[in-house]
Amino acid sequence: MEGVPLIAYLLLGMFMFTTGVVGVIIRRNPIVIFMCIELMLNSVNLTFLAFARYMPMQVQGVTLPQATMGGQMMVIFVMAVAAAEVAVGLGIIMAIFRLRNNIDIDEMNLLKG
């Protein structure tokens, strides 16, 4: 644990995030897109945790104890939101599938102006 530098976590997070973004943009299957979104959220979680561990919060030059757990709390929060989002999103996908027998997102362009 001590041997892994902060930059490694950040690079991994960046790689995961980029993968997620590219996935969201190029894939046509909404389930895969969801997975990519999860990937992006988790890359952010990873970054949060890395910073929480390596760079504790400083207020007016005084380093606060790690017990404030700001970063970790943010991660829990993100996971909760992600879970809720997946629940709603999958529900929508189910509904669309029932309606159209198809979940290709390129077919879903009702918002086209």
Added chain:
Amino acid sequence: MSSYFAAIWYVLGLPVLGFLIQSLFGKAIVRVAGKRVAGLLAVLPIAMAFVIGVVLTMNLAAFAPENRAHVSTLCDWINIASIKIPFELRVDTLSMTMVLIITGIGALIHLYATGYMAEEKDYTRFFTYLNLFIAAMLILVLGNNLPMLFIGWEGVGLCSYLLIGFWYKDVANAKAANKAFIVNRIGDWGLTLGMFLLMVIVAANANRFGAIDGRFLSYDVFLPRLGEVLKTMPTVTTIMALLFFVGACGKSAQFPLYLWLPDAMAGPTPVSALIHAATMVTSGVVLLNRLHVIFELSPVASAVVCVVGAFTALFAALIAFGQTDIKKVLAYSTVSQLGFMFVACGAGAYWVGMFHVTTHAFFKALLFLGSGAVIHAMAHNQDMRNYGKLAKYLPITCWTMFIGFLAISGVAIPGVFGFAGYYSKEAIIGSALANTHANIEGVQLGQYAGWTALGVAALTAMYMTRMTWLTFFGNKERWRDIPVVERGHAHDEEHAAELVHGHVIETAASAPVTIATGDGYKFEGEALALVDDHGHDHGPDVHGFFFTHDEVHEREHADHEHEHHELDGNHIPHEVSPSMWIPLAVLAVLSIFGGWYLAQGDRFLDWLYPGGKLDYLGEVSEHPHGVNLIMLSAIAAFGGIAAGLLVYFRGLPKKEGWDESKWSPARLWARNQFGYDAAMVGAAVDGGADIATAAWKGVDIALVDGAVNGSGWLARTAGWLLHFLQTGYIRFYAIGMLIGAIAFLGWGSYFLFFGGHK
């Protein structure tokens, strides 16, 4: 003593009462008691008002000349801090003179109308309007302040409008009524502005007027000191005088605004006699007399008055030569005589203007009523070309009208006796020739106006001779030439069709005839109605009525006894009933002796302007130096008559007959009012409509709504441009987010790393 003169409210109240009775209960009275009673109830209030007026006038005459003005206040009308305008009447010599003319001649004409309108369906409506008119006219002359004068001014305009359009089923009548009201409103505009100007002058100098109670527009407040204040401001005086003169021009039918009066002949003839000859049209002269101080102080405005009056007199007299409608001749004659009155007023001889108002009221009412009797006897045909030798059939009408003719022509045995018109006309010409007041920078326009008036006096005698001889004398009963047209049969179809297009049909004997009509206006309407007439029996009645559904139904069941027949060769004119000729006789007596009586020993002058002196002009002479006025007037009157007899003694000359191609161009031009009416009406109606359409289409629809709807269009266009960004593909939105996020981060980083240090 002034409380005694509170009785003047009865003079005003009686016609109002008559109006209320006629309007609210008239129909019921006719139903229960018949038209005779309803007519009586209309005449009675006016006659009673006349009696009260006579008594009041006699009492007024008993006062010393300087005490002959009494004001009686009823209540406040407009009472605000900046101005007070009570309902107040003024009993003075000027107003009582007019009261006697209005109620006296008014009562006679009411009496006449009970006979003239006897066959009329809307009998009580007619008398409603007529009584209202008398009330309004009384307010005009009696009111003690200019706003009250304005009530009467507009009120008589309204009654004139209603009565001209009395036979409203003909659009032409309605249009004539509109024209009268609107042209009068132009005059009212001048009167209103003049009133405002006077009001600010009085308010600005309230202390000098002693007008601390705010009655700035009351005569008894401003008249005594007005000259003193206006003396120092000639420009304002002239402007004010001209504004009031614009008002007078409208009501009294002077040149630019005379247009409505000839058209006003569309009304029933008693209306023409009362409103458009004797009373309403003279209110301009009354106004000038009332406010004579302003005109006394403004030579320029007086010159304008003179010139306009003289020009109108000449212009209208020339037009009269081109008219074949008997009422039109009298209408232009009225315009011309009003011009005479203004010449006198412009020359500073205000009392002479009033004198002519009075004598003119006698003989012009007589002439109009006489013409009404002729029209009545001739099945409502007004064209003199159909008349001739009527003296045989209508002796009373003829000889009373002949007296009127002598009176308007100014016939007299110089130095011994003259008919009414002689005295007033001679005074007008004399005062105009003698005056030096009406001038613009030394140019004596008033004197030129006097010479013009002299010439017009000759013309007047001539065209009145023409009218009299064409109607009553000559060598032929010309209506005998009209073929007898039986209505309601198919063989008339051709005639009817020709009538529609040509108005004049050539018969087998090639004698030109016209179709009998109510008057010139209803020509086409009648003829058209004739066309669709056969088959059913609801043709136009004598007044050019078109019937409502109910009326048609009614008539189908009615007997045909009352069917009015048209003028044709079988027609035999009958003398009118006593109710119609009694007023003629009374007016004839007045036309003979009225002028002589009033002129004796300056009686009228002393009555109106005690001592014969004006405040600023002093004594106005009626005797020009170096001019033999008596001689000239006699030459004008007798010369005019002689010239007229030369042409018309044998009846209708060929050059004025039915065939208008034989008319001289000058006469045709005169008949069309020298193109003035057409040009003015064309400019106002068509030009106005063009301007209005341009304004509406250009400003409202294009500009304002264009801007409003344009802003809506702008929003929609912007939306349309942006709709290309809405592809509906999620990845497109995602890339957009990405680019946006990168741009935002990049911008933030830039400031964080490079901008923050500055």
Added chain:
Amino acid sequence: MQQTGPGLLSLITFLPLIGALLMMLLPKDQSKLLRYVALGVSIVTFVVSLTLLTHFKGGTYHFQMQENASWIPSLGINYRLGVDGISLWLILLTTLLSIVATWFSFYVDKRIKPYFIFLLILETAMLGVFTSLDMILFYSFFEASLIPMYFLISIWGGERRGYASLKFFIYTFAGSIFMLVGMIVLAKQYAGLHHGQLSFSIVDIQREVASGKFWAGALQLQTLIFWSFSIAFLVKCPAFPFHTWLPDAHVEAPTAGSIILAGVLLKMGTYGFLRFVLPLFPDAVQTQAVWLMGLAVIGIIYGAIVAAIQPDLKKLIAYSSVAHMGFVLLGLFSLTHSGILGGTYQQLNHGIATGALFLLVGLIYERRHTRLFRDFGGLKAQMPIYATLFLIVMLASVGLPPLNGFIGEFLAMMGAFESSYAHAFGLNLIFPILAGAGTILAAVYLLYMFQQVFYGPNTNPENMKLKDIKPWEIACVGLLVVFVFWGGLYPSTFLKPMESSIGAVRLMAIAPEGNRPVWDEPEQEIDGKMNLVYAKGRTADQVGEPLSGNETVLTKANLHFPLATPQVAQSTTVKASPNHPVDAADLGVLEVGISRNLLTEPSLSEPLQASQAAHWAAPLQTPRRGGR
């Protein structure tokens, strides 16, 4: 001012709303019941509003029957109602026209229940506008009146109702947004003088304006806010460039909607000028009045010209409203006593006459379902009573004396003339001249209308079946015709109670700062000569009584002439005593000085030197600012 409970004004304002709530409980298929309940509610409201007359005291310009309750204290917004001579008649006009509109709406047979509910809500909104003394409250009612009107047009309207209702809504809404901004600026400005305490009460703000503190050194801001209010009210009036919503709205609105629209809604605009613009922006009013007079005159001429060519009865009357409201504006911004009074009176008369005209047009529309001239002609023989009523109302609209339309027009034009005189007959002499031409044009289009409909032959078989109007319809029109005659023959009934308020509003606009009347200063009063006096110790019962004792004249009114540049000159104070009552001669009130030579004539420049100082007399003592 201290808090009070709800009173008469609240009752009047909210009675129709209570009625509307009641009607929501009624079954929607009981059409007869619904109609009579609605009519009953409007009649009750009218009767209750008549009691205002017995409580109202003339001769004072202060707000009466005030009510005050805290609404949003942190923002300085209060529920504050009051009535003065200006709003009194507008309230009565509203309740009267509501009866007529509701009564006439018996013809409506589509979705009756919501129709009458909207009508009653509209009445509450209109009454609220005329009673509220708090700007936010005013604004709420002002906007609230749009909503029921929008629905009345868009549901029960004619063919192009969608376009017309949307245009009406957006137009007026867009205008009043400017006003809201202006109100917020006013409140902030007030807060700057009172340690950050906002206030939206016009009474509070006017007190500061009167003393001159409010706009000290902020003339440009004042002009800006003046225009932000003016635009809102110009749209509502409507004045010339902002008028195009009116013809569309009128033509498409149901008859009752047209009556209310012409009779009351337009008056909100002119009322706004009287209540807000003149008292709150005195300096801007004096510099900008000439522009508004210009707009007014353009409206008079333009409305009349365009009215003359309309083929549709309602459109013609709508454009005639533009012209007539021009007279109101002209009068108000002439800034003379006659002018403002005439303008204010003209708006009442326009409400009566034009309301009656729309009513009459509605009557014929219900019979023939057309309003085009070419479908009519010769109706006079068919419907004589209808024709007579129409004639009377039309003549009132033409401005024929002595019907009510004349008085307002006459006084307004007179005011405009006086105002141009005071400017030595400068360019603005053109205003009364053109306004006079407008009265000619009024005759042109209205007589044309009358001729087209009533004169000529009756050739249309449809029209031959027409019967004259029924007794209840005669009664409905007669209700308004009574006021046509009353207002013309005895205008004092209506002018007297409003005169003090008008005098005060005028002095608020043209008197120099420190000498302006204050609404919230009970010891000041306006006397019969429209002078502002310091009437010490005068109790509420004594307002309107003639001056006596130790009363001090603060501002001498120059009734006839507004001043281009008010000059405060020497302090002259006139004391009245029982033996020597104050009158115009003492004060030299009517001695006129004008700012320039009048057409180079000596006599008018003479009083200029003599009474240069006579425009205003400075106060002997500074009036106490009541209660603070």
